[in-house]
Amino acid sequence: MARAIMLQGTGSDVGKTVLVAGLCRAAKLRGMSVRPFKPQNMSNNAAVADLPGEAGGGEIGRAQWLQAIACGVTPSVHMNPVLLKPQSEIGSQVVVQGKVYGHAKARDYQDLKPKLMDAVLDSWHRLGEGADLVIVEGAGSPAEINLRPRDIANMGFATRADVPVVLVGDIDRGGVIASIAGTHLILPEDDRRMIVGYLINKFRGDASLFDDGIKAIERFTRWPCFGVVPWLKAAALLPSEDSVILERLASGEKKPLKVAVPMLGRIANFDDLDPLRAEPQVEVVFVPPGHRLPGDAGLVIIPGSKSTIADLIAFRGNGWDRDLADHRRRGGHVVGICGGYQMLGRVVADPYGIEGSVTETEGLGLLDVETVMEPEKTVRNSAARSLRYDTELSGYEIHLGRTTGPDCARPVAEINGKADGAASPDGKVFGTYLHGLFGADTFRGRFLAELGIQDGGIDYRKQVEDALDDIAAHLEKHLDCDAIFSAAR
Structure with a gap:
């Protein structure tokens, strides 16, 4: 099985998708055979991916399609084994390993998750064959401890697959120290030990001004900081998966x-x-x-x-x-x-x-x-x-x-x-x-x-290709990518 590292966020829309794409491209440029993976995604922005052994194709989230491009590989349904496509305020179509599995209301879906974990782990093992590194993207936040018992997207997956986690905090939305320290506080010990460090995303201005913030987070968590990523202008040139961005493009x-x-x-x-x-x-x-x-x-x-x-x-x-x-x-x-x-x-x-x-x-x-x-x-x-x-x-x-x-x-x-x-x-x-x-x-x-x-x-x-290269270059400059890739296991 390939070595793996997972990015989880302190919340939704903290920039995990772009960071995973950038790290995938950085690993590729280093000569590694790298693959993206997201156990569960929710999006109506779907892409068609390879469905091994069958004609046609299967559906995955558009983000994993982009991340596959960053890796220089053909998109596969195993890169996103569970895709939820919202059809109403309370229900979604459920796509498993590229095919429509059925429809479920939000409450019913919680009961369905344990059955879907088998498909997630099956795809996980298939995807890792022949690769040097798999970079995993979480969904939402591991701090949603009310969802933890049946989780397949964040720590539920990380603990089952034994994948170390890098926590991503978004400084642009404010409260990043509290969000990282708060995540450390409320996670159960088995989940907390999976986190090998954190990074700060979307910083504007002089990053040295946050040095005291890094010291404060270390006092609360004892987690190392892998770096502070500036606001990546090239990210605007990449396809977006989350419709929340549309309000910014009005x-x-x-x-x-x-x-x-x-x-x-x-x-x-x-x-x-x-x-x-x-x-x-x-x-x-x-x-x-x-x-x-x-x-x-x-x-x-x-x-x-x-x-x-x-x-x-x-x-x-x-x-x-x-x-x-x-x-x-x-x-x-x-x-x-x-x-x-x-x-x-x-x-x-x-x-x-x-x-x-x-x-x-x-x-x-x-x-x-x-x-x-x-x-x-x-x-x-x-x-x-x-x-x-x-x-x-x-x-x-x-x-x-x-x-x-x-x-x-x-x-x-x-x-x-x-x-x-x-x-x-x-x-x-x-x-x-x-x-x-x-x-x-x-x-x-x-x-x-x-x-x-x-x-x-x-x-x-x-x-798009130039934007991926630009983002990879910025991550190499502002993150300790050696330490991140070395933390993979």
Whole structure:
């Protein structure tokens, strides 16, 4: 079995995902064969990963997909054996080793966790074969001691797999000394002994000003500090998994093309928009509920959704349907991706009740198509071609449902040899099931040219790779990476 080290946070959103990706890249640049692992993840930003021995693929969290890229290896379902995809305020779809296991309410899921630990440990042992190092990412915080008895994501996993832990504190949110010292205070002794040290993340300014803070933490915990990581600007260039970031992206710098994206309640795979956000002349505005779609947007994109019907009903409740109709009358462009594509049609029907009790609702009517939800789920990486621009595309599909209708006679793409998507007669509205559409530089450049942006088409993948290299370099500079890697066992 490979040596391993685990990063756990004093809370959610402390930057564990980026740190693991950066350490993975740093280990790779040192010549190590390294893999990422996250026992349990909760996100509707999913990626398609290799499903050994089977056709198609399986679902993992987008963060583990990014971390696999940082390692220079093919993403595998065993990098994230349990994925929870929220469908309501109290329930989620449960994906185990890439496949849909079922649905569970939050309370029921606590009873399910012990059964899932077997799958977690199975994936853990498979993933470590042939690797020098596995870097593990926790979820939430080990300080949530109310969840400890059935935990599979933090200390429950670390103690079973005997993986040493580095605790991550986020100084940007304040109270970092208390959060680290408090974690030490409330952890039971068997969990506390798993922690080999800590690091401070997201520091702004002169790190030497925190020297006394490090001394104070050492007095309380006796844990060594592996370093203080500055605010990593390059992290903004990486795909984000947690939709909490969307609230920080609600507005941006004024640029020649404004792209409006409604923040659906169960928004999924919103990193589809990242390549557009990276374009120097494009302003992507995520519009929260209760706010109108901006009238000066040249393009509206309706993203994916984990609950198409519920999000479509809420879309109308926000009045976005009227804003979208006004946008269309002004000659604006509209793109729907996956669930957003389904919403653009005349009707969305769910005769099997897959998404809930509402079995049919009227669509937005901008495309002459209709969608019927079906039990079989399509999950696969896809080789595709844009029929509009005759250019290569690459992406993936994760969806339920079959969409048909007259506008499908104008498909957007050819995916694995079959026509996909639909477009309006004037071509200004189109939808597709292909995620990752805008990641194709040539396609994106030609599409933006239609909207008046003539120098679009940056090398987006290179930008991501460069950002990973930059983050790895900063971690090597500001952390004692030798000590962190040496602590792995």
